[in-house]
Amino acid sequence: MFSKSKINEPGPKAEADKSRTPEPAARSSMDFTPSAPKTKAAASVLSSDLTITGNLRTTGDIQVEGTIEGDIRAHLLTVGETATIRGEIVADDIVVNGRVIGRVRGLKVRLTSTARVEGDIIHKTIAIESGAHFEGSVQRQDDPLATGRTAPAASAAAPMQQPTAAKPSSSQD
Numbered sequence: 001m002f003s004k005s006k007i008n009e010p011g012p013k014a015e016a017d018k019s020r021t022p023e024p025a026a027r028s029s030m031d032f033t034p035s036a037p038k039t040k041a042a043a044s045v046l047s048s049d050l051t052i053t054g055n056l057r058t059t060g061d062i063q064v065e066g067t068i069e070g071d072i073r074a075h076l077l078t079v080g081e082t083a084t085i086r087g088e089i090v091a092d093d094i095v096v097n098g099r100v101i102g103r104v105r106g107l108k109v110r111l112t113s114t115a116r117v118e119g120d121i122i123h124k125t126i127a128i129e130s131g132a133h134f135e136g137s138v139q140r141q142d143d144p145l146a147t148g149r150t151a152p153a154a155s156a157a158a159p160m161q162q163p164t165a166a167k168p169s170s171s172q173d
Contacts, residue, residue: 048082055087064098077106081114090145105144
């Protein structure tokens with residue numbers, strides 16, 4: 001708040017400095033100077049009493065303990081033992097302790113002994129602990145995050161754009 005040198009300076013100079021500038025204590029409480037950016041933020045935790053209908057997308061980490069009806073995209077996704085996810089999950093790292101109904105796509109996928117997965121898993125590396133329940137197919141790909149719904153949506157959008165562009169040119173002829 002106050003600098004030690006101004007407190008210890010005797011005479012009119014210290015008083016002159018004080019009169020020219022606002023009180024430092026008041027200014028510091030109003031000013032916000034962000035510190036250096038943190039290297040990694042804490043995971044977002046969705047509690048067991050929470051139900052979300054809709055898609056979630058983040059570049060950070062998510063820990064789900066509740067129910068999600070929708071797709072999830074994250075860096076690290078941890079599905080808690082009490083969690084249920086109905087939809088596609090896509091992440092660099094996925095740890096499933098609870099229930100997933102839908103496709104799982106990740107670079108590293110781990111099903112713990114309490115996991116219940118109903119759907120296909122596309123992965124680069126996978127670990128399935130003894131006791132995990134899994135119903136679906138497993139496919140290894142070098143880049144599982146690049147495949148999926150993105151490619152069909154792009155190819156489906158291309159034919160829709162072509163007739164729109166063709167109509168004005170045929171009308172002008």
